[in-house]
Amino acid sequence: MSDDGGTTARVVALGRELRRLHERIRECLDDVLAGADPTVALLDVTADPIGRCRTFCTVLDAHHRQEDATLFPWLLARRPDLAAVVVRLEEDHRLVGALLGELATDVTRHAPPEVLARHLEGLDAVLENHFRFEERQLVPVLDALSGDGPGPALGDAFWEP
DSSP states (O other), X not given: OOTTSSOXXXXXXXXXXXXXXXXXXXXXXXXXXXXXXXXXXXSOTTOOHHHHHHHHHHHHHHHHHHIIIIIHHHHHHHOGGGHHHHHHHHHHHHHHHHHHHHHHHHHHTTOOHHHHHHHHHHXXXXXXXXXXXXXXXXXXXXXXXXXXXXXXXXXXXXXXX
């Protein structure tokens, strides 16, 4: 472990790790979508699509809050020229947060699976656009910066959705 709460391997390839994390979040969303789709029969009778949905929303919100509070300030201290990119990413985070709030409201109201599926499909589209932009703009920069001293103090929980 390094002093900043991240492993040495993560410090070496921060951008690549971010891309892997996004892939795991995509997989989690696919799982939640499958659970909310009324046309998909769940094989596991103990599966809880509402619980999965709530868990996914909590994890995604925490991921974005950590990026806003820790990753982006660390990045801007090293690359102030990326301010416009960070502003767009933070705007995306607010949009995703609003979508998560609407989804949470419908989950609490026990909306039908079709309604939850529509929320999740919209969220999927927004997230895919967000992740692609973030990866195009930040992965090469993060990988280049990763060898220049300690990385941001994100901690291990950031990397495990």
